[in-house]
Amino acid sequence: MPSEGYEEYLEGIYEIFGRDFVDAGIVSSQIKNGLKSRGITESIIRRVAVITFEAEVNIISYAHQGTISYYVLPDSIIIEAIDVGPGINDIELALQEGYSTADETIREMGFGAGMGLANIKKSSDSFEMSSVPGEGTRVKSTIWLKGKQQGEDVT
Ligand SMILES: Nc1ncnc2c1ncn2[C@@H]1O[C@H](COP(=O)(O)OP(=O)(O)OP(=O)(O)O)[C@@H](O)[C@H]1O
Ligand SMILES: [Mg+2]
Secondary structure: OOOOOOHHHEEEEEEEEOOOHHHOOHHHHHHHHHHHHOOOOHHHHHHHHHHHHHHHHHHHHHOOEEEEEEEEOOOEEEEEEEEEOOOOOOHHHHHOOOOOOOOHHHHHOOOOOOOHHHHHHHHOOEEEEEEEOOOEEEEEEEEEOOOOOOOOOOO
């Protein structure tokens, strides 16, 4: 289900495969480079990088396959991660810092602290998440480009 209403602002869409840990980080750096070439502020890029990296690692860790898309609108950036996978039964619980179902393989790769979704939420000005158990998960983050917003780097 691609996002409706802002298709014309789509800058990139990247496919990610479950268990493909060797490629972890590639999509988030490609998005980072895309935003740099668009002249987006460094502090905004840093927040987008946190969101895309954590979403990317979650798809690799838990889903079968998925996509991360990003949109550059006149006053916001939207990141959308959609996957086909087991989904999440209890989203509130999954968002809690420290909650993780990461297995040995994921932990060996250095992930599984249970911080990814919480950090995605913190780095977003607006955050939406939905999931259908047995089908998949969707995470949508918005970052405002103008004005001082929640979570914005003030240094
Ligand atoms: N795309 C997803 N599909 C299915 N389950 C997910 C997905 N993303 C997260 N989860 C579930 O939510 C839990 C919490 O995710 P979160 O990203 O916050 O932490 P983590 O991946 O366990 O560890 P960290 O992100 O700190 O390396 C995961 O352990 C997993 O059970
Ligand atoms: Mg994670």
